Amino acid sequence: MFDKDTITQLGGWTGYRVSELDYRPGEGSMGRGKLIIRLEPASKAMRCSRCGHISHTLHETTLRRIRDLPILDWDVELIVPRRRLWCEHCNGPHLEELDWLGAHRRVTRRLEQAIGRLARMMPIKQVAAFYDIGWHTVKAIDKYMLNQQLPDIDWHNIHYLGMDEFALHKGQRYATIIVEPVRRQVLWVGEGNSRKTVRRFFESLDPEHRARIRAVVMDMNAAFDLEVRAHCPNAEVVYDLFHVAAKYGREVIDRVRIDEANRLRHDRQARRVVKSARWLLLRNRENLSHPAQQARLDELLSANETLMAAYVLKEDLKQLWRFTDEHQARLHWAGWYRRAMESGIEPLMRFARRLVPYVEGIIAHCRHPLHTSVLEGINNKIKVIKRMAYGFRDMEYFFLKIRAAFPGNLR
Numbered sequence: 052m053f054d055k056d057t058i059t060q061l062g063g064w065t066g067y068r069v070s071e072l073d074y075r076p077g078e079g080s081m082g083r084g085k086l087i088i089r090l091e092p093a094s095k096a097m098r099c100s101r102c103g104h105i106s107h108t109l110h111e112t113t114l115r116r117i118r119d120l121p122i123l124d125w126d127v128e129l130i131v132p133r134r135r136l137w138c139e140h141c142n143g144p145h146l147e148e149l150d151w152l153g154a155h156r157r158v159t160r161r162l163e164q165a166i167g168r169l170a171r172m173m174p175i176k177q178v179a180a181f182y183d184i185g186w187h188t189v190k191a192i193d194k195y196m197l198n199q200q201l202p203d204i205d206w207h208n209i210h211y212l213g214m215d216e217f218a219l220h221k222g223q224r225y226a227t228i229i230v231e232p233v234r235r236q237v238l239w240v241g242e243g244n245s246r247k248t249v250r251r252f253f254e255s256l257d258p259e260h261r262a263r264i265r266a267v268v269m270d271m272n273a274a275f276d277l278e279v280r281a282h283c284p285n286a287e288v289v290y291d292l293f294h295v296a297a298k299y300g301r302e303v304i305d306r307v308r309i310d311e312a313n314r315l316r317h318d319r320q321a322r323r324v325v326k327s328a329r330w331l332l333l334r335n336r337e338n339l340s341h342p343a344q345q346a347r348l349d350e351l352l353s354a355n356e357t358l359m360a361a362y363v364l365k366e367d368l369k370q371l372w373r374f375t376d377e378h379q380a381r382l383h384w385a386g387w388y389r390r391a392m393e394s395g396i397e398p399l400m401r402f403a404r405r406l407v408p409y410v411e412g413i414i415a416h417c418r419h420p421l422h423t424s425v426l427e428g429i430n431n432k433i434k435v436i437k438r439m440a441y442g443f444r445d446m447e448y449f450f451l452k453i454r455a456a457f458p459g460n461l462r
C-alpha cells in the first residue's frame with residue numbers, strides 16, 4: 052500500500068494532489084483490487100479552457116468520478132472536484148483546463164490513449180473487460196481517439212489515386228476505397244461501388260485538387276474510369292496488373308482446364324490430373340515454393356498443349372506491365388494479341404478481344420508505373436478490422452478504423 056504523497060507523485064495529476072485513499076481489495080476487474088483516489092486542487096490558480104488566461108475566481112465545483120490507468124494491481128477511480136472559474140478575459144464562467152483530463156471526459160487522457168492503442172489490436176469487448184469499462188464507452192473513446200489522430204490529407208502533394216472496392220456483407224453490399232498508392236494513405240472510404248459513390252468523393256474535392264491528379268489506377272472492370280474522366284481533367288486511367296491477371300485466371304485458365312477435363316473424359320487418369328490442378332495453375336509460378344509443385348506443373352503443361360498455351364500467354368501478358376517504353380509496349384501487345392487470336396482457344400480469343408478497349412489504360416502504365424498491390428494489403432487488413440471491430444453496425448467507425456490503419460508513410 053502507498054501513502055498519499057507517493058500516489059500524488061505517481062499519478063502526475065498536474066495541479067492536484069491526493070486528499071484521501073480508499074483501498075478496496077477484490078473489488079476491481081480481472082482479480083485486481085480497486086483504489087479510490089480523492090483529489091484536491093493544489094492551488095487556487097486555474098487556467099481558462101477557453102482563452103488560457105489564469106484566474107483565481109472560483110465559480111463552482113462539481114465532483115466527478117473519473118477512471119484512470121490501473122496503478123500496479125489496483126484499478127483506479129478518481130474523485131475529482133471539477134472547477135469552473137470566472138474568467139475576466141472572456142467575461143464568463145469556463146471549465147478549468149487540465150492537461151491530463153479533457154473537457155467533459157470521464158477517463159483521463161492517458162487511459163484514453165491506452166484504450167485507443169489496445170482497441171487497434173483486439174475487439175472492443177476484450178478492451179472493455181480488461182479495464183472494466185462499458186462497451187459503449189470504450190467504443191466512443193476509440194472513435195474519439197481515431198478522429199483526433201487521423202492525419203490531415205495534404206492535397207497539394209497528391210498526384211496519384213488508387214481505387215478499389217471490397218465486400219461489406221457476404222458480397223451483397225460493397226464499399227469503395229480510395230488511396231494514395233505511393234505513400235499508402237487511405238484517403239476516403241464510402242459505401243457503395245457505383246459511379247455515384249466515386250462521384251461523392253470527387254465532389255468533396257476542390258477543383259484545384261482534382262486538377263493536380265495525374266493518374267488513377269484501378270481494376271478494368273470498375274465503372275470508375277468515367278468519373279475520373281469527368282472530374283480530373285489531367286488524369287490518365289491506369290489498369291492494374293493484379294486485376295487483369297486474376298480475370299485471366301478465372302476466364303481463361305480455369306475455363307480451359309474445365310474444357311480439357313471434359314475432353315479427356317475417356318481417359319480417367321489424365322482427366323483427374325487436369326481437374327485437380329486448379330490451385331497449381333492459378334498460382335504464380337514464383338509463388339510455388341516446393342520444387343515438387345513446380346515439377347508437377349511442368350509435367351501437367353507439357354502433357355497438355357492447350358493448357359500450356361493458355362499458361363504461357365498469361366505470363367506473356369503480364370510482361371506488358373514491365374515496359375517503360377511505350378513503343379516497346381505496343382509492339383509486345385500487338386504480338387501477344389496476334390498469338391492469342393491464332394491460338395484457336397476460344398476463351399483466350401474472347402478474353403483478348405475484350406481487352407482491346409482497355410489497352411490504352413494498360414500502356415499508360417509505362418508513364419505512370421502504378422499498381423494496386425497496396426490495396427491488396429489494405430483489403431487483408433480490412434478483413435481483420437471487420438472481424439475485430441464488430442462489423443458494420445457503425446459504418447462511420449468501421450471506415451475510420453480503415454483510414455487510421457493506413458495514415459500514409461511519407462511526410
Ligand SMILES: [Zn+2]
Pocket residue numbers: 099100101102103104138139140141142145
Ligand atoms: Zn477565458
